[in-house]
Amino acid sequence: MKLLTFGAITPFGSNIAEHCLNKSKQVAPRVEYLEYFIHGAKRKIAVHRALSPTIKLPVPDGVLRRMGLSTQLALSCIEEACSSLQVDLKNKKIALLVGTTQGPSSTNIEYFKRLVSFNYRGASPNLFAQSVYNNIASSVALAHSWNGPTCTLVQEEGLWPSLMKIAKLWLQEASADYVWVIVGNEMSLHVPYFQLYDRVKEDSDLEVFTPRISDMPDEAYSCFLLGPNTSSNGADFDLKNTSGILSRAEHVGCSLSPERIGVSLAEFFYKEKSLNV
Amino acid sequence: MSVCVTGMGALSILGKSLSAHAQVLFSPTQNGEKVALAYAPRVDRLSQTPPDLRMIEIEDEIAHFQQLLNCPLSRNGVLALCAFEESLVSAQLDISELQGKKIAFILGTTAGCSGTDTQYIEDFVMDRSPDPSSFRVMLRQNPAEVLRKYCVARGVSASFELMLVNNACTSATDALGLASKLLETEDYDFAFAGGTDEILFQTYYGFASLQLLSSHFRSSPFDKNRDGLLLTEGAAILCLEKAEKFNKRRLGAKAFGEIIGYESVTETFHQTSSSPEAEGLTEATRKLLGKAQFSSSDIDFISAHATGTPNNDATEGAFFLKNFPNTKITATKGYTGHCLGAVGALEVIFCMLSFAEKKLPATLGFVEADPSIGIVPVKEVTPFVPFKKVPIALSTSVGFGGVNSILLLRGVAE
Numbered sequence: 001m002k003l004l005t006f007g008a009i010t011p012f013g014s015n016i017a018e019h020c021l022n023k024s025k026q027v028a029p030r031v032e033y034l035e036y037f038i039h040g041a042k043r044k045i046a047v048h049r050a051l052s053p054t055i056k057l058p059v060p061d062g063v064l065r066r067m068g069l070s071t072q073l074a075l076s077c078i079e080e081a082c083s084s085l086q087v088d089l090k091n092k093k094i095a096l097l098v099g100t101t102q103g104p105s106s107t108n109i110e111y112f113k114r115l116v117s118f119n120y121r122g123a124s125p126n127l128f129a130q131s132v133y134n135n136i137a138s139s140v141a142l143a144h145s146w147n148g149p150t151c152t153l154v155q156e157e158g159l160w161p162s163l164m165k166i167a168k169l170w171l172q173e174a175s176a177d178y179v180w181v182i183v184g185n186e187m188s189l190h191v192p193y194f195q196l197y198d199r200v201k202e203d204s205d206l207e208v209f210t211p212r213i214s215d216m217p218d219e220a221y222s223c224f225l226l227g228p229n230t231s232s233n234g235a236d237f238d239l240k241n242t243s244g245i246l247s248r249a250e251h252v253g254c255s256l257s258p259e260r261i262g263v264s265l266a267e268f269f270y271k272e273k274s275l276n277v
Numbered sequence: 278m279s280v281c282v283t284g285m286g287a288l289s290i291l292g293k294s295l296s297a298h299a300q301v302l303f304s305p306t307q308n309g310e311k312v313a314l315a316y317a318p319r320v321d322r323l324s325q326t327p328p329d330l331r332m333i334e335i336e337d338e339i340a341h342f343q344q345l346l347n348c349p350l351s352r353n354g355v356l357a358l359c360a361f362e363e364s365l366v367s368a369q370l371d372i373s374e375l376q377g378k379k380i381a382f383i384l385g386t387t388a389g390c391s392g393t394d395t396q397y398i399e400d401f402v403m404d405r406s407p408d409p410s411s412f413r414v415m416l417r418q419n420p421a422e423v424l425r426k427y428c429v430a431r432g433v434s435a436s437f438e439l440m441l442v443n444n445a446c447t448s449a450t451d452a453l454g455l456a457s458k459l460l461e462t463e464d465y466d467f468a469f470a471g472g473t474d475e476i477l478f479q480t481y482y483g484f485a486s487l488q489l490l491s492s493h494f495r496s497s498p499f500d501k502n503r504d505g506l507l508l509t510e511g512a513a514i515l516c517l518e519k520a521e522k523f524n525k526r527r528l529g530a531k532a533f534g535e536i537i538g539y540e541s542v543t544e545t546f547h548q549t550s551s552s553p554e555a556e557g558l559t560e561a562t563r564k565l566l567g568k569a570q571f572s573s574s575d576i577d578f579i580s581a582h583a584t585g586t587p588n589n590d591a592t593e594g595a596f597f598l599k600n601f602p603n604t605k606i607t608a609t610k611g612y613t614g615h616c617l618g619a620v621g622a623l624e625v626i627f628c629m630l631s632f633a634e635k636k637l638p639a640t641l642g643f644v645e646a647d648p649s650i651g652i653v654p655v656k657e658v659t660p661f662v663p664f665k666k667v668p669i670a671l672s673t674s675v676g677f678g679g680v681n682s683i684l685l686l687r688g689v690a691e
Contacts, residue, residue: 036404036406037404037405037406038406039406040406096543103443109398109401109402111479111483112398112399112402112479113402115479115482116399116402116403117402117403123479123482123483123485123486124486125483125486125487125488125549128482128483128484128486128487129483129487129548129549129677130548131483132387132445132677132678133387133443133445134443134444134445134676134677134678134680135548135677135678137543137678138543138548138677138678138679138680139548139678141543141545141678141679142545142548142679145545146543146545147542147543147544147545147556147557147560148542148543149540149541149542149543150444150541150543150678150680151442151444151451151455151541152442152443152444153440153441153442153443154419154441154442154443155419155421155422155439155440155441156419157422157439158438158439158440161438162438162439162440165459165462165463166455166459168462169455169458169459169462172462173458173568175540175541175564189401190401190409193401193409194409197408197409
């Protein structure tokens with residue numbers, strides 16, 4: 001497969017260039033403090049949040065009336081990736097493969113909150129539709145009018161190899177001319193809650209907990225546009241070439257690793273591209 | 278290369294085994310009046326409960342599998358385990374035969390992976406400081422992973438590949454389609470594919486808010502008075518093998534059938550509705566039949582997605598009438614309800630049973646044709662004679678996000 005373009009949005013930058021620059025300069029990632037009520041007191045935990053996405057939608061207002069954070073993050077890195085794309089995607093069969101572990105979690109929680117707060121009579125159809133896991137893929141498809149196959153994989157272990165197998169299959173079978181692989185997680189409110197809950201004892205006076213960076217769940221999305229080997233543009237994208245990155249990133253130590261692997265791959269290809277230039 | 282269905286396992290509100298399903302599906306109905314729901318509706322959460330959550334009684338199975346795996350399990354995982362065990366028996370596979378093999382577990386689900394401990398989430402969003410231990414377990418309840426744990430607990434050491442597909446109502450169809458394709462390229466010895474979904478009250482209310490639920494608590498596919506779907510739960514897992522490996526493993530044995538094609542297309546029309554012109558189904562069918570070099574007149578019958586919602590059935594019905602005028606259409610959600618991420622696989626199993634029985638199940642719930650569509654599905658259990666030597670069927674699935682997925686199935690020669 002050929003890699004035609006890529007993009008990322010992370011706590012260090014709203015695009016891969018900014019991310020790499022800030023990381024190399026050891027600029028602090030964006031940190032936000034989430035507040036939880038644990039053992040009778042409000043406690044705070046520091047988490048990494050991706051920079052706020054800004055998106056220019058390619059479709060008229062109203063086609064996508066509301067978007068969850070995951071969709072916005074995914075669209076943001078696609079917008080970045082498309083800005084340097086040298087092939088025309090118009091009238092092509094574009095497939096979307098999304099890999100995530102938590103899906104649109106903030107929308108899910110918001111949907112639940114409304115449901116519970118209004119004694120189970122407050123279900124919002126809009127929030128429910130957005131809380132469905134494949135909403136990220138379908139919203140991106142709707143935003144860009146891409147009508148190839150879409151597939152959302154929800155798993156932690158073996159996510160990247162699975163995504164690569166499906167992408168290769170779709171390209172080989174001509175189910176799609178190009179395949180976007182989009183991987184990421186938005187900050188799932190449960191995950192830092194676990195860390196804080198485990199850390200805080202009932203008689204503890206700890207008010208703010210700042211985990212080590214390697215233990216902090218990340219909020220990041222990255223995307224990669226893959227084409228067949230016959231594409232005249234692009235770099236070779238093969239799991240064998242990137243297996244070192246995959247294995248390093250798999251062992252970063254955070255349970256939500258797929259988004260870290262995605263960002264690591266984007267970093268790798270950005271540096272490769274810079275070297276080639 | 279041919280991908281055979283060599284084993285099957287199914288649970289739904291109709292029953293907890295293949296034979297229970299076959300018994301109901303192929304017994305005569307009287308204009309949809311005979312409903313054989315094996316399990317009664319159960320109220321789960323008192324005043325906050327949806328009025329008619331149809332759940333499968335699996336309390337004994339939950340206790341059994343939790344003891345075997347020595348860990349807490351969600352309903353979703355246990356439903357998958359029940360279907361998986363039956364698929365092994367049906368494939369005449371002793372678990373020890375999986376030793377040292379390359380095995381793929383490719384499952385679909387929807388709400389089943391979004392955290393099923395509703396009490397925890399309720400406490401969490403209401404700032405009641407819940408103990409997260411139960412939810413922590415739930416977060417690790419990838420049903421494909423649960424199947425692997427089961428194999429390991431039974432002493433199997435093998436090379437496992439796991440995939441969990443979450444494509445709304447097409448999840449199981451996509452899992453089966455991908456598994457059948459990957460079986461050709463990845464050299465798996467066995468692929469166990471299908472879907473599992475437990476019913477969750479938050480899902481129930483979501484569908485209710487979209488006004489997609491039947492007020493009569495039954496699904497009436499293609500009927501003039503259909504008014505929505507019946508949300509249920511279930512699991513269906515199929516054992517897939519390459520024909521040559523199966524023939525070697527069980528000399529002279531017959532498979533249930535084959536998966537000979539799969540296509541999926543996303544139509545960019547609306548998040549939760551199908552386009553009136555059935556753009557997605559049209560494109561997916563065109564590609565599927567084109568690649569397989571079949572024409573619409575080769576298709577003996579279609580197992581329709583047909584949820585019983587006004588929008589879905591109108592789109593699908595008009596599409597079938599236009600493109601498959603001579604093909605018999607059957608829809609089984611009148612029996613099983615809509616078990617979301619499992620239903621695609623359940624309906625493929627029904628197609629395989631139809632191949633074996635040479636009969637099509639009735640479209641339970643269909644009484645009177647909707648004049649705005651004009652489609653009349655099979656009303657009674659109907660014998661069929663294949664157009665050619667071997668019967669060919671399509672199984673369609675349509676899901677939120679505009680996903681349209683179709684499987685092309687073939688029976689076995691006499």
